Structures are given as C-alpha cells and as structure tokens.
Amino acid sequence: MQLRSNIPLCFILAVVITASVLFSSPTVSAQPHSSLPNSGSFSDALDMVQMTLQYRFKKIEFLRIALTHSSYSAENNKVFSILGNKVMKITLVLQSLKKDLDISPDDLNDKISKFHSSCAAYGMFLKDVVRVSSTTDSSASSVVCGALRAIFGAIALDNGEFADAINVFLVLQRFNGEIMPYYFKNLELGYRSVVHSSYSEKNNKAMSILGESIIEAAVTLKALAKNVDLSKKDLNHYISLVSDVDSCAHDGRLLKPMILVSENIDPSTSSIVCGAYRAFVGAIVLDKGKPDDGVGWYWDRYGHSGIGKADELYM
Structure with missing residues (x-):
C-alpha cells in the first residue's frame, strides 16, 4: 500500500537493509552501552526514530552512524553532526529571512544562538536510542544534541541534497511549539498522536x-x-x-x-x-x-x- 501525508517529505521510500557493520565489536576501549536491552531493540529503535521524524532512510546505515556516539565506536556521528549543524543553521536563516528580509545580523545570530541552546531539548527523545559507552550519560546535552544534528546530516547524505533534511527539521519544530503550543519531552508521543490507523498499526x-x-x-x-x-x-x-x-x-x-x-x-x-x-x-x-x-x-x-x-x- 502506498502511504501519503500532506507534508512534502520523501519518507515513503523503502528501507534498504544493509550489512550491519555497526553491530561488530566497538573499536574503542570503553565498554559499549545503550539503554536498549539488546541489539534487536536497536533495530526497533531505528524504526521508531524514522516514524518520529516522518522520514525513511534509503541507506539505514547512515541512521545507525548518526545514533552512534564517539565513546561507543571509532565509526561514529562526529562528522555527520558537523554537516547537520550546517543544515539547521541554513534552515533557521532561511526562515528568518523569509519573515523579515531586513532582520539585523545581531537579531539573526541571536535566533541561531537561542536554538542551539535548546538543541538538547529538541533531541531528548534520542537519549534512549543513541549508543554510548558504559561510562557516558546518553541523556547528556552534548550527546543528544550531537545525535540530533547527526541525523539531519545523515538525511542530507541519504539524498545528496538538503531539501528533506530541512523539511524534517521543520517538522520537528512544529511539534516543539511552532504549530501546537506544547513542547514534548517525549516527541514520539507527539508524532504518534497524528498517525492515523490507515497509515500504521502504531497509531493514535x-x-x-x-x-x-x-x-x-x-x-x-x-x-x-x-x-x-x-x-x-x-x-x-x-x-x-x-x-x-x-x-x-x-x-x-x-x-x-x-x-x-x-x-x-x-x-x-x-x-x-x-x-x-x-x-x-x-x-x-x-x-x-x-x-x-x-x-x-x-x-x-x-x-x-x-x-x-x-x-x-x-x-
């Protein structure tokens, strides 16, 4: 069955199951850790994240990398996070200029700074999904914010363009008070509330x-x-x-x-x-x-x- 939403996102693409290289033993000395009970749960978590973001990866390994902290593996989300940070900045600047072409550089930088300070709040739904070492707190601001940025970078890489990454970022903003004025601690609850039974068995x-x-x-x-x-x-x-x-x-x-x-x-x-x-x-x-x-x-x-x-x- 084809699925649809009136949001212009390409999340209806089939997931390509690839070699699970990230499930091999971590290459750093710290013991791997995740708040998920087993590796099978990580695969389930990938599905949950994709549903939450309303985006389906063509290359699921990109999402695995995005959700892997540097304390867990040498193959981690650091560079993805750098790209994702650029995506977020592009989106914020575009939004601001569309609303006010004469916005001052100071006001524009202030908007960017305010969002970066709330990045962890936006990404807190990832704290139980991101893979970290046993000595790392998965709910730490730097961890969840880094994972969130890495996801935007992963989406851009998945398509070779910024459009879908920007759209997903806008969707995330909408569920953090832009459309309905409530900020969810658990974003999955917010997204589940708009999933009709015709779209998924996991519905509202x-x-x-x-x-x-x-x-x-x-x-x-x-x-x-x-x-x-x-x-x-x-x-x-x-x-x-x-x-x-x-x-x-x-x-x-x-x-x-x-x-x-x-x-x-x-x-x-x-x-x-x-x-x-x-x-x-x-x-x-x-x-x-x-x-x-x-x-x-x-x-x-x-x-x-x-x-x-x-x-x-x-x-």
Whole structure:
C-alpha cells in the first residue's frame, strides 16, 4: 500500500537493509552501552526514530552512524553532526529571512544562538536510542544534541541534497511549539498522536480515547465547579458540544498539515482531524504524567468550542 501525508517529505521510500557493520565489536576501549536491552531493540529503535521524524532512510546505515556516539565506536556521528549543524543553521536563516528580509545580523545570530541552546531539548527523545559507552550519560546535552544534528546530516547524505533534511527539521519544530503550543519531552508521543490507523498499526487510536476522556472530564468538572446544581440535561449539553466531531476538528485544525494517512484517505476529514486532536491531548497527559496538566493545556489553548452555551464555561 502506498502511504501519503500532506507534508512534502520523501519518507515513503523503502528501507534498504544493509550489512550491519555497526553491530561488530566497538573499536574503542570503553565498554559499549545503550539503554536498549539488546541489539534487536536497536533495530526497533531505528524504526521508531524514522516514524518520529516522518522520514525513511534509503541507506539505514547512515541512521545507525548518526545514533552512534564517539565513546561507543571509532565509526561514529562526529562528522555527520558537523554537516547537520550546517543544515539547521541554513534552515533557521532561511526562515528568518523569509519573515523579515531586513532582520539585523545581531537579531539573526541571536535566533541561531537561542536554538542551539535548546538543541538538547529538541533531541531528548534520542537519549534512549543513541549508543554510548558504559561510562557516558546518553541523556547528556552534548550527546543528544550531537545525535540530533547527526541525523539531519545523515538525511542530507541519504539524498545528496538538503531539501528533506530541512523539511524534517521543520517538522520537528512544529511539534516543539511552532504549530501546537506544547513542547514534548517525549516527541514520539507527539508524532504518534497524528498517525492515523490507515497509515500504521502504531497509531493514535488509543491516545484518542484518552484525550476524549480528558476533554469531556474537563468540561464536566468546569461546568459543575461553576454550578454544582446543574441539571443532568444541561451538563450533557455541555459535554455534547465538545464531543461534536466538527467542533472538535475545528479546535484541532492546526494539526491538519501533520496528519499521516494512507493514500486513499483524506486527512482533512473532520473525524480524522478530531481523532488527532484528541490524541494530541492524550499525548500531553502521557508526556506530563498528570491528567490535570492535559486539562490545563486544553482550557488554556484550544478548549473553546465557540458554540453556544460552551462559551459560558470561559466566563
């Protein structure tokens, strides 16, 4: 089956299985280490990373190298990281100049500096994947940032051009607050929230159920907090407003460009957008570990249905 997304990425390419040279014994003296339990898990992790980035490598060994720290092997991600750093800088400069051609050099350098200081936060989802020696902390800022940069370099090498690497970087930015204003500690949760069941068995269905429950519970709590004597009929009315698929899809409309579906499915369908939005709320709860944080985000950002009596809950 062909897959599709309305993001212009070439992640639909088949993965070429190559010789696993990186699974040979490390050539440096430090003992190899990974937070993954076995080498088979590393292969699974490669799949997870590709799904998270919405990009499929033609040469999977490039991704293996990108996720190999210098403490683990002499064949590591150092040079890939240098290339990836250039990709990130190109993207940031292009974005800034498109928004303001008259931006000052100081302001431009400030934007670049601010992003580099947050590089580790963007790459923290790699801490359980990158391979390091037993004496190296895989969650160290330099390790995860280096791995993230190396991935962008690996994508550029995989295609021989910068376009896909830039697109993946932009996707990563979107899930770190550019489109939906929430910064995930675990980016896999954010990406999973927009994976429709037609696209992958690893999809957003279960998280959508969680998100729907959170949203309905949030409305119920707020309604009763405002009027504990509220009738069952009025309470159900409030709940029905946020349960309405079209209203839900409107609240989640900013997710529409990110939704992954199969080729024969329209990602802008209300039920699909609503499912992704609910899953996004569920993903926030899972990321935070507290239902109240998901409820708070919902009310602060996109809880407003804009329909009739639901407005009263915001007064």
